[in-house]
Amino acid sequence: MKNIGIIVYPEFQVLGLAICAAFECANHQAGGEAVYAISLLSEHGGPVPSSAGFGVETTAFDERQFDTLIVLGDTIIRSMPPALVDYLRHAHPGTRRVCSVCTGSFALAEAGLLDGRRATTHWFHAKQFQQAYPRVRVEDDRIFINDGEVWTSAGMSAGVDLALALVEKDLGGEIARKVAKQLVLYHRRAGGQSQFSVMQELEPKTDRIQAALTYAKQNLKSDLSVDDLAYAANLSPRQFSRVFHAETGQSPAKAIENLRVESARLMMEAGRHSMDAVATSTGFGDRERMRRAFLRAFGQPPQVIQRANRA
Known part of the structure; x- marks a missing residue:
């Protein structure tokens, strides 16, 4: 069982939760045996309000080990809670993969996890991201980027592409294609695909x-x-x-x-x-x-x- 920890904070963009569907469908496609277990995490636990006004129930940061941690994003740039940044710093060495969706990349960068690495974020915030974190090699025209054990994605919908890529890495291309089909996606967009049309x-x-x-x-x-x-x-x-x-x-x-x-x-x-x-x-x-x-x-x-x- 691969434990997926999805990190949220007050006013996170609710569309980011769409990544849960990729892991849920992967469990269905993996022959009936659950491969992924999903937990929503936050600094204090309990209900955390989303950008849409309703809240989601979460568990407080603790000493549990996760296979994959994913920080969700927002439509604006806000200061990440210091406890969230500290949690990423301490959890990273024992976590196989650390990921971000959209502006969640700011949290990874603040924790120092992107120093010297290639990374992306939503194109609208890419310039500000590069200015704030000059040690990150920002590529603002990518759907998602995998640099070692760190993964970053562009806008909210690109988080689904990142999740499908994680599924493909774990379970193979055939299951990833079946998951994409179940989600009614034309095909999984490759990470190198442009954010622009x-x-x-x-x-x-x-x-x-x-x-x-x-x-x-x-x-x-x-x-x-x-x-x-x-x-x-x-x-x-x-x-x-x-x-x-x-x-x-x-x-x-x-x-x-x-x-x-x-x-x-x-x-x-x-x-x-x-x-x-x-x-x-x-x-x-x-x-x-x-x-x-x-x-x-x-x-x-x-x-x-x-x-x-x-x-």
Whole structure:
């Protein structure tokens, strides 16, 4: 039995508790034998209020040993209780894994557990995190990061991806996939996946430009000329180009390239596709064209990113 201790504090973000579902489903998928036992921990024990206004019942910090400790986060940066930080410092040597969800990384950093390590947190707080803890190697564009026995994740939903990765580490990829399916997740997002989405970053202001982008995402294998996109938006090509740039800050060609790069990267993370298959499926046509696009977007060729995902 692996004991999972989930650490909360007043006003913690309640969505972080979603990670419990991954461990609960893993118990169901492991052949009927409970693998994980979950405890909610806090400084004083008893009810702890969440950000949603209701409380959860907890057990006070004590001398129990845990296989995994996970500090939940919040939507704002608040001072972590000194007792929580001291507990992490003292519990860490006897704990196999210490993890954080979202701004829970601030507690790990305050305890000195992230010094010299790679770590992530929610992108909105990453700059403040780096300034407050310069000895941490912050990577603000990652869903989660595993550096030795310390794991950190980005926003609240990314905590579920981290939990699935812990399940995969313990019980194997097949059970992790079954858990993801039971949770109605398309697939477990790899830790190296970006926190950002091209569609979200473009933020079109009108339905016409949104319709063109949706059409593009659904037809990446096609040439996707300006004429095609203008037709989907019900605008003339000249008017479409002008409106598209005004709303997104990008040319149509650049936006389409970014959509293709994002789609290609997701394919690499989701399975062991060949470079030729990825290039064809995402509309690049050939590997060299895809390689140049990846260099522009990430400063690295796709082979480097694919190897990192497989590792």
